Ligand SMILES: Nc1nc2c(c(=O)[nH]1)N[C@H]1C(S)=C(S)[C@@H](COP(=O)(O)O)O[C@H]1N2
């Protein structure tokens with residue numbers, strides 16, 4: 001299989017993009033100086049991933065405050081949803097590296113530096129690589145995906161994420177036939193992440209935070225490497241510069257501020273499962289019929305307009321409403337045991 005050239009691929013995609021978005025995107029491309037970087041690679045089918053991502057870099061940019069980011073509309077977006085107001089998405093967070101109570105991450109992650117930032121991809125791949133986040137953001141096709149976002153704590157939001165499919169990234173590194181699982185790791189830097197330096201602030205987690213998916217889950221087109229929300233790059237408290245979003249699973253699978261991706265043959269350990277295996281499984285599919293040992297999962301508190309205390313209760317949807325796309329992945333699995 002040839003390594004696809006994301007640059008030429010992006011141009012092709014753009015031809016199918018509505019004019020206004022295309023124009024905005026073209027302006028961004030111009031601003032980033034990407035146009036000049038397109039030529040060297042287009043004719044070389046053998047281009048390695050290093051070549052593909054060696055487009056010239058912008059001056060180092062600290063992405064806090066958030067920068068504008070445009071995503072192509074996607075048919076995989078759940079576009080009929082009432083959105084959770086942006087200020088709530090930015091303040092009602094779980095990110096234990098910056099404190100284990102709501103509101104704390106928004107405060108303690110202020111000024112968290114996300115440049116320079118690299119992502120290492122290793123293990124069962126044709127060739128291990130280390131990618132620079134800015135090259136990744138320039139080369140991958142960024143889409144807007146409105147998804148339901150359901151925490152295992154039984155609250156939910158609807159968020160317009162911006163990102164690219166994990167599948168499109170993994171295809172570039174060519175997983176080997178032994179790649180059955182994908183493991184992810186958050187940055188470990190207790191100097192920058194106070195929750196990693198303090199047991200009580202960090203909720204007793206053994207850092208770094210780790211997560212994992214099966215290769216089939218990772219390759220599903222819904223699985224999004226997320227770099228933004230509400231038309232801008234991610235805020236630190238939402239997992240800048242790069243986090244995972246798996247919309248049919250509980251939010252804790254959506255690991256934030258990723259620095260490592262490792263493909264492997266065995267199921268990798270995952271943070272909440274290590275902490276309390278009888279409460280949090282590896283699969284963590286949203287399921288109204290399988291309760292958490294300490295509370296029901298049949299309904300959820302939707303965080304929308306108005307006060308958090310007045311938020312409405314609604315029924316939990318099987319696979320968070322994404323069963324049509326993902327139920328087949330679990331047809332041979334007992335979801336009561338594999339929660
Ligand atoms: N590294 C890391 N990733 C994390 C968490 C965390 O504490 N640390 N919390 C998870 C949980 S429980 C949820 S619900 C989501 C919350 O994402 P949000 O704050 O963007 O809504 O992030 C997930 N990713």
Ligand SMILES: [Mo]
Nearest residue numbers: 151152251252
């Ligand atoms: Mo969560």
